[in-house]
Amino acid sequence: MTTTLTAPRDRAGGTEHERRHWHGANVWTQITVLTGRSLRAVLRDPRIVVFSLLQPLIMLTLFSQVFGKALMGSIASQTDSYINYLMPAILVTTGIGASLQSGVGLITDMKNGVLGRFRALPIRLGTVLVARSLADLFRTAVQLVVLLLAATVLFGFAPEGGLAGTVSAWLLALLVSWSLTWVFLAIASWVRKEEVMQSVGFLAMFPLMFASSAFVPLDALPGWLRIVARVNPLTYAVDASRDLCLALPVGSGVWSALGTSVLLLVIGAVFAVRGFRRPL
Amino acid sequence: MTRPPIEVEHVSKEFGKFRALDDVSLQVPRGSVLGLLGHNGAGKTTLVNILSTLSPPTRGTARVAGHDVVRESRSVCSRIGLTGQFAAVDEQLSGMDNLVLVARLLGAGKRAAKNRAEELLELFELTEAAKRPARNYSGGMRRRLDLAASLVGHPDVIFLDEPTTGLDPSSRMGLWRIVENLVGDGTTVLLTTQYLDEADRLADSITVLSSGQVVASGTAEELKAEVGQRTATATLADPADAERAVNALSASGMSPVHDAERHVITTPVAASHELAVVVRALDEAGIEVSGLGLGEPTLDDVYLTLANSAHQAA
Numbered sequence: 001m002t003t004t005l006t007a008p009r010d011r012a013g014g015t016e017h018e019r020r021h022w023h024g025a026n027v028w029t030q031i032t033v034l035t036g037r038s039l040r041a042v043l044r045d046p047r048i049v050v051f052s053l054l055q056p057l058i059m060l061t062l063f064s065q066v067f068g069k070a071l072m073g074s075i076a077s078q079t080d081s082y083i084n085y086l087m088p089a090i091l092v093t094t095g096i097g098a099s100l101q102s103g104v105g106l107i108t109d110m111k112n113g114v115l116g117r118f119r120a121l122p123i124r125l126g127t128v129l130v131a132r133s134l135a136d137l138f139r140t141a142v143q144l145v146v147l148l149l150a151a152t153v154l155f156g157f158a159p160e161g162g163l164a165g166t167v168s169a170w171l172l173a174l175l176v177s178w179s180l181t182w183v184f185l186a187i188a189s190w191v192r193k194e195e196v197m198q199s200v201g202f203l204a205m206f207p208l209m210f211a212s213s214a215f216v217p218l219d220a221l222p223g224w225l226r227i228v229a230r231v232n233p234l235t236y237a238v239d240a241s242r243d244l245c246l247a248l249p250v251g252s253g254v255w256s257a258l259g260t261s262v263l264l265l266v267i268g269a270v271f272a273v274r275g276f277r278r279p280l
Numbered sequence: 281m282t283r284p285p286i287e288v289e290h291v292s293k294e295f296g297k298f299r300a301l302d303d304v305s306l307q308v309p310r311g312s313v314l315g316l317l318g319h320n321g322a323g324k325t326t327l328v329n330i331l332s333t334l335s336p337p338t339r340g341t342a343r344v345a346g347h348d349v350v351r352e353s354r355s356v357c358s359r360i361g362l363t364g365q366f367a368a369v370d371e372q373l374s375g376m377d378n379l380v381l382v383a384r385l386l387g388a389g390k391r392a393a394k395n396r397a398e399e400l401l402e403l404f405e406l407t408e409a410a411k412r413p414a415r416n417y418s419g420g421m422r423r424r425l426d427l428a429a430s431l432v433g434h435p436d437v438i439f440l441d442e443p444t445t446g447l448d449p450s451s452r453m454g455l456w457r458i459v460e461n462l463v464g465d466g467t468t469v470l471l472t473t474q475y476l477d478e479a480d481r482l483a484d485s486i487t488v489l490s491s492g493q494v495v496a497s498g499t500a501e502e503l504k505a506e507v508g509q510r511t512a513t514a515t516l517a518d519p520a521d522a523e524r525a526v527n528a529l530s531a532s533g534m535s536p537v538h539d540a541e542r543h544v545i546t547t548p549v550a551a552s553h554e555l556a557v558v559v560r561a562l563d564e565a566g567i568e569v570s571g572l573g574l575g576e577p578t579l580d581d582v583y584l585t586l587a588n589s590a591h592q593a594a
Contacts, residue, residue, distance in 0.1 A: 022386035022433050023358045033384045041372035113368040117429060120332045121385050122357035279335035 024122030034131030035138075042139055049139065052101065056094040056147055060086070063215055064155055074217045079246050083155045088169050088241035089214035090151075091144055092234065095177030096208075098140040100201040103184030106132060107194050116280060126273040129189075133181045140177050144170055161247035169245040172257060176237045179261040182268025189275030208234045213242075233260060283346055284309050285437045285468040286331065291340035293326050293492075300326040302492040303340070308468055308485075313459070315483025316472040323492040324472035325365070328441045331470065332362045345436045358386065361430030361438040365445055367422040368429070371415035375406050375425050378414060382432045400428040404458070420451035427458065438462065440471045444478060456481060488582070496582070503582045511581070512549045512558045515571035519543040528565035532557055549574070 025033065042048055068082040075085045109115050109132070118128055148166065151157035159165055184201065191197050211221075211228040212235040218226050229235050240257035243250050286308035293301040301323045308314040316324050329335045331344050333353040342349045345359035362368075369378050376397055383393035401407045404424040409417060414425060423443065430438060440459065444452040459482055463469055473479050479486050480500050487497040496503055516522060522538050525545050529536040534557070536547040549555055555574055562569055 021358055022383070022388050024354065025385055025387040029387075030385060033381060037370065037373065037377075037381055040377065041370070045372065112371060113364065113366045114370040116334070116364055117362070117368040117382070118385070119334050120357055120360065120362040121382065122354045122387075123385050279329070 027124060027127055030123050030127040031131050031134070034128055035134045038132055038135030039138060042135065049143070052098065052139075053143055053146055055097065056090055056143070057150060059093075060090055060147065060151060060155070063090075067215060071216060071220065074220050078217075078242070078248060079160060081156065081158075083151060083157045084159045084246060085242070086215065087148070087151050087157050087159070088173075088245040089238045090147060091169055091173035092176055092237050092241050093209055093214055094144060094147060095140055095173040096180050096205065096234070098136060098143065099177050099180035099184050100205060102132060102136040102181045103188035103201065104194060104197050105136070106185055106188040107192060107197055110192060110280065119280070125277055129185055129269075129272050129276055133178060133185065136181055137174060137178050141170075141174055144173060159245045159247070161245045165245045165247050169241040172237070172241050172244060172254070175258065175261045179263075179265035179268065182265050182272055184268075186268045186271035186275060189272050189278075208232055212238060214238045236260070283343070285345050286314070286470060287343045288327070288331070289341050291327070291330060291337045291342055293323075293330060293335070294338045300492050301330075301337070304489070304492070304494055305340075306487055306494065306497065308470060310468055311463060311466045312484040313463055313469040313471055313482050315479030315486040316470060316489060317474070317476070317479055317486055318472075318489035320474070321491075322489040324489055325441055326492075327489070328362070328364075328439045328470065328472060332360055332439050333357055358433060359436045361433065361435035363423075363427050363430045363438070363440050363443050365442045367426040369414045369422060369425050372413060374411050374413055375401060375417070375421075376410040378425060379429055379432055382429050386433045396432055400431060404428045420447055420454075423447060423451065423455065424458075427455065431462075435467065437468045437470070440469060442472055442474065444473070444475065452478075504576075506582070510549055511546050511575045512555055513571075513573045513575060514545045514547075514558065514562060514569050516543050516545065517568040517570040521567045524565055525562060525567050528561045528567065529558065532561040534558065534561070 024030075063086055064083050067086075071082055071085075075082065079085050106129075115128065119125065148157070148170065161169070184197075187200055188197055191200065207228075209215075211225055212232045213229060214234065218229055218235070221229055236253055237257050237260075240250075240254040242248065243253055284307045286306070288304055288306045291301055291304045292299065304323070304327060306314070316327065318324050326335075330337050331342055331349060333349050333356050336350050344356045347353075347355040347359070349356050369375075370381070373381065379397035379400055380393045383396050384390070388396060398407075398410075401410050404427070406421060406425060406428070409421060414422060417425065427440075427443065443459075444455055447455065456478070459469060459471070463482075469482075471479070471482060483500065485497065485499050486503060488495050488503070496506065498506065514525070516525060519540075522540070522543070522545065526536045526538050529545065529547055534547045534549075534554075536545050538545055547558060549558065555572075559572065
């Protein structure tokens with residue numbers, strides 16, 4: 001950075017001819033460009049993908065080995081293998097874990113300073129959030145596919161619903177994940193502190209996960225926990241995913257899971273954009 | 281366009297009870313550099329944030345490039361470049377990708393974005409590092425990339441918020457030259473800094489902020505003249521004489537200040553012949569002096585005098 005910097009004077013600001021102003025990309029371009037940016041960041045750091053896969057893989061292994069035999073009796077009416085029972089739940093809980101990470105990621109991004117630059121650009125700030133949620137959704141989709149493959153190859157996952165049932169369960173898990181992403185983005189854009197975000201997430205996630213039908217049938221839970229589990233929205237998401245995956249009769253459960261997700265998505269999005277617009 | 285690119289009228293900003301800016305007004309003519317000087321917390325960054333549309337003023341109006349920063353923020357955004365205290369680049373992306381990203385968001389097509397990015401990388405001597413992720417850049421390179429990113433859209437107005445904080449001397453000089461070139465192109469610059477030599481070197485006019493208020497403004501020369509006089513500096517041979525020296529000078533109508541760390545007495549002198557008064561006063565008091573000098577006022581003096589007096593008045 002010494003001598004040559006003085007030379008091309010006309011190029012820093014551009015010649016009069018060049019000096020036409022760009023007035024901001026359209027919303028579609030904003031979203032695709034920003035989504036590309038977030039995805040590229042993930043691809044550049046594959047550790048993120050590997051580590052975020054590790055946790056569900058460990059859970060899959062532990063639960064299938066620990067609970068598998070013990071629970072066969074109580075799930076026999078639904079399926080003949082615990083892995084088939086477990087996998088739809090793993091899809092949903094992994095998806096929700098990823099939503100929490102979106103929130104944490106947004107806060108990291110805020111610190112990074114690049115969001116400050118976006119704020120001073122002629123773009124709609126909401127597109128930054130949409131892009132982030134889409135990139136994370138894509139990542140989650142890939143993760144879940146990897147998990148499904150691992151479950152099939154390693155643990156003999158072969159649900160009664162076949163490919164069609166598995167794909168529908170996958171799509172449902174993604175929708176649940178996407179809607180909760182917006183909830184966590186909303187919390188993140190108001191809280192703006194990583195530690196707080198982590199503990200909010202931890203407090204919300206663990207009771208929700210275990211006081212539900214995710215890992216054991218409701219009947220196997222003690223009475224008071226069964227009551228909690230029955231009002232736990234996660235139970236409905238997991239049950240819906242399981243209905244699809246195991247080719248059980250699809251009742252109102254799937255529809256209420258879809259409806260709740262869309263509702264959460266809209267509420268989350270409104271608060272996320274509003275919170276995010278507040279000055280840094 | 282005859283309006284000045286930056287116009288600030290009676291702007292105040294309050295955060296709860298805390299008043300960060302208090303009735304600030306200023307104008308920056310096209311193609312010039314305004315240096316905004318002040319302590320930490322004087323309100324410099326708050327003003328930059330208001331002008332770059334990041335936060336609205338509580339009262340008053342501000343126009344940048346002819347547009348109101350609140351009502352026409354998008355128009356303002358497409359005309360400004362902002363370089364903050366911390367390099368606002370995406371650490372994960374390469375230098376090239378960072379610049380292309382900004383160009384695309386501004387509305388450039390893929391080709392045009394890439395061309396603009398290459399142009400700026402070359403100008404800022406980052407071509408070799410273009411493909412490396414920015415997290416592997418040195419502090420100086422990051423700052424250069426940050427400045428390059430704020431220039432992508434050929435802005436009319438650039439805000440530099442303490443642009444050389446934490447840079448080594450040669451990187452600072454490099455950045456100064458870049459800024460000088462930009463101004464040569466007709467770009468208007470608002471620069472905040474705590475470094476007085478930086479303002480002295482780059483700024484056409486200087487505004488001193490203290491506790492959110494404008495306490496002085498003018499060219500560096502005007503400010504120096506306002507604070508006035510040159511300063512006589514006497515270094516004492518025996519530090520124990522300090523009190524007697526101060527008394528002797530006060531008795532001759534001067535206003536001496538004792539700097540205990542350096543064992544020197546400084547006193548403003550209105551005209552050259554007053555130096556003789558200093559010498560005589562010290563001599564008559566029998567105080568031995570190991571050094572004596574007459575200094576031109578520096579921006580430091582201006583800054584300290586104004587900012588301190590404002591502090592004390594507050």
